[in-house]
Amino acid sequence: MSECHLCLLGLIALSSLLTGISGEDDVHVFISSGEDVRLPCNNAPNNALPRCNSTTWNYNRHSETVELISLGIKRKDTERQKRLSLGSDCSLKIRNISTEDYGSYTCQQWTGVDGKPLRPDAGVYLHVLHVSQTQISSDLSVSLFCRLYSYPRVSCDEWISSEGIHLFWVNRAGVKLNISDSRYQRSSSSDLCIISLTTTLLNEDHNREWRCNVTQGDKVKASAKFTVESSGEKTSPLSVLDSHNVNIKDCLCQKLRN
Known part of the structure; x- marks a missing residue:
């Protein structure tokens, strides 16, 4: 069976589940x-x-x-x-x-x-919904990863097209981050439902709370918060704050040492 057929079957199964066809x-x-x-x-x-x-x-x-x-x-x-x-x-x-x-x-x-x-x-x-981070580099660059572990397993594209489910980063006020802001680089996976956010930490980012939301229509279904601890000084890399890391390039999840 082709990959397209498998994707289509997954989408049909998801729509059936969310609309209650599989059970009232x-x-x-x-x-x-x-x-x-x-x-x-x-x-x-x-x-x-x-x-x-x-x-x-x-x-x-x-x-x-x-x-x-x-x-x-x-x-x-x-x-x-x-x-x-x-x-x-x-x-x-x-x-x-x-x-x-x-x-x-x-x-x-x-x-x-x-x-x-x-x-x-x-x-x-x-x-x-889960948020993790990479190790903070010597130049205070950090990447945050937000993944929706969904069942049955489908991609974000399938969630969006079938049920209007969206995954995105928001600022402190809960407003979706401006995609034109050059301070943030974003990427996503078309396979797993993952979005990343890469930035260089500033002094005001010490103990800042970063948040990822999953919404359906205009309703927030879940919100994952993550606090990055940094002194704001360019020193040696800090330890990883979470035991999970996601590699966006090949869409694989791997464990990092604590």
């Missing part, structure tokens, strides 16, 4: 890494006591299903178990979201009789 209860949640999130369970019973003893939460991203919650009880054999909790409304709460958490989550209700489901499954698709 499917929802999409956007969150910034490091924050806490609540994934709603839209098929939770209203009058069962205890309410969540029929609830099971599953996670899937690599065609492998992992059971996180089993009939209201948190599984202890998962990597996420210390960060998970079940809300009184049967929602799934995840603390300190990381880029490893993006993917598909499914809330199920079981009767416990003959293994039959009580209600149709309710799907939640979690998308994680």
Whole structure:
């Protein structure tokens, strides 16, 4: 199958998911890494006591299903178990979201009789926005990278054309950075949903907060903040402040040493 065919299939799948064709209860949640999130369970019973003893939460991203919650009880054999909790409304709460958490989550209700489901499954698709930086060079040049970890995996071009999802950098006032400002150089990846921002730090940039937004229409879905620490003096390079680095040229993600 050609690459164009694969892109088209991915776009059709994304449109189906976001418009609810794949399931009337499917929802999409956007969150910034490091924050806490609540994934709603839209098929939770209203009058069962205890309410969540029929609830099971599953996670899937690599065609492998992992059971996180089993009939209201948190599984202890998962990597996420210390960060998970079940809300009184049967929602799934995840603390300190990381880029490893993006993917598909499914809330199920079981009767416990003959293994039959009580209600149709309710799907939640979690998308994680993450900002990282390169090492600050001796001339105080730094590059920031903002990536939207989306499921199913699609490019920014597909997000824009199908659902009006945009990824961009904003200034301190929350206004999109002026593309004519020569101080900033920007680039993006047509494969992964990544945008970069390269600049030379000034004295007033010490402890400045940089922000990347993902929007749908005129609504901000998530905002990732990042603070670059620099004395504003041309000294030896500072250590990397984040363990993730993105190479825009070949669209690969690699780990940097802390």
